[in-house]
Amino acid sequence: MAPQNSGGGGSGAWHDGQGSNFDMNDIIRQGQDQLGRMVPGGSSNGIFVIAVLALVGLGLWTACYTVPSDSVAVVQRFGKYLKNVPPGLHFKLPMGIDEATVVPVKRQLKQEFGFMTPGSGDRYQTSQPGNQTRETQMVTGDLNAALVEWVVQYRISDPVKYLFEVREPGETLRYVSESVMREVVGDRTVDEVITIGRQEIETEALAKMQALSTKYAMGISIDQVQLKNINPPQPVQESFNEVNQAQQEKEKLINEARRDYNKVIPLADGEKDQRIREADGYRLKRINEAEGDVARFSTLLAEYTKAPEVTRRRIYIETLQEILPGIRSKIIVDEQMRGILPLLNLDSHKEVRP
Numbered sequence: 641m642a643p644q645n646s647g648g649g650g651s652g653a654w655h656d657g658q659g660s661n662f663d664m665n666d667i668i669r670q671g672q673d674q675l676g677r678m679v680p681g682g683s684s685n686g687i688f689v690i691a692v693l694a695l696v697g698l699g700l701w702t703a704c705y706t707v708p709s710d711s712v713a714v715v716q717r718f719g720k721y722l723k724n725v726p727p728g729l730h731f732k733l734p735m736g737i738d739e740a741t742v743v744p745v746k747r748q749l750k751q752e753f754g755f756m757t758p759g760s761g762d763r764y765q766t767s768q769p770g771n772q773t774r775e776t777q778m779v780t781g782d783l784n785a786a787l788v789e790w791v792v793q794y795r796i797s798d799p800v801k802y803l804f805e806v807r808e809p810g811e812t813l814r815y816v817s818e819s820v821m822r823e824v825v826g827d828r829t830v831d832e833v834i835t836i837g838r839q840e841i842e843t844e845a846l847a848k849m850q851a852l853s854t855k856y857a858m859g860i861s862i863d864q865v866q867l868k869n870i871n872p873p874q875p876v877q878e879s880f881n882e883v884n885q886a887q888q889e890k891e892k893l894i895n896e897a898r899r900d901y902n903k904v905i906p907l908a909d910g911e912k913d914q915r916i917r918e919a920d921g922y923r924l925k926r927i928n929e930a931e932g933d934v935a936r937f938s939t940l941l942a943e944y945t946k947a948p949e950v951t952r953r954r955i956y957i958e959t960l961q962e963i964l965p966g967i968r969s970k971i972i973v974d975e976q977m978r979g980i981l982p983l984l985n986l987d988s989h990k991e992v993r994p
Contacts, residue, residue: 699734706730710746714799715739721800743799748863751814753821754789755868764810777873778822784830785876789868792817792849794860801859809858816856817865820848834870834884842867 707713713725716739732738754776756766776787796802824845846865853860872880944951
């Protein structure tokens with residue numbers, strides 16, 4: 641039930657809903673009396689003790705601190721660097737004598753140029769709303785304009801240098817990154833920036849950014865530079881897309897021609913090699929046959945020289961043995977015979993022997 645003011649005396653008593661009244665002044669007075677009885681020496685000494693206890697509690701509260709596992713703490717005493725503290729629970733001199741600054745040395749940080757990731761806790765991670773377009777506007781080596789978006793990923797390698805050597809190292813890194821990217825993009829044509837030169841741009845920009853970070857003693861180690869979207873300015877966007885489309889069509893036709901070339905030429909080369917091998921085989925065959933015939937004729941000539949009549953007759957008989965089986969009608973006539981009988985049936989398949 642809601643508290644209700646009683647109508648008596650204007651003392652501001654509270655009603656508890658069951659008919660009993662509580663006077664706030666009486667409650668405060670009773671608390672002071674109990675505190676006075678607990679602290680020796682009366683109420684004035686009690687207030688002093690309370691102040692001392694509050695001061696001690698505040699000192700203990702400001703003396704302990706915790707360093708996350710991915711960070712280290714840089715401790716300063718009266719503003720002067722004292723030491724680095726590893727992760728864990730630690731204590732320092734209270735009341736602002738020692739000041740511990742936590743630096744995330746094991747966490748990978750990033751800075752975005754030309755776009756913004758929602759929920760960023762680092763004010764230097766993304767561009768200011770009015771600077772996003774300005775940062776991305778660049779002029780290439782062939783005097784064309786391009787809108788370049790990129791990301792720089794880095795780590796804090798030396799927390800002391802990061803905190804004390806350079807004022808606002810995050811902002812300085814943004815200026816260094818923008819300057820290097822404009823220099824690298826300005827050395828190349830717009831086609832290289834958009835197509836084949838992206839990897840080379842990332843590598844060269846990374847090397848130059850790291851060199852400048854080391855020169856300025858920023859305590860930063862740059863891990864990666866990655867190009868995101870690269871587009872021409874909006875007024876020429878449509879024309880640029882048409883050029884890109886024509887370029888892609890050209891590349892497509894070239895690739896198709898190379899595909900047909902690789903399909904036809906090797907086949908023709910294979911057929912050529914096959915024909916050459918067949919010709920070589922036929923040549924070797926004819927040569928071997930001719931050499932065999934020569935060897936056989938030479939052997940036959942040697943035998944013929946020894947016995948010409950016998951060899952001549954043997955050759956005649958062997959020749960007849962090869963020819964006669966292929967003749968359907970055979971007529972054998974004695975060489976001394978002067979004529980042929982008129983009744984001879986030349987159409988018959990019988991052999992007529994004298």
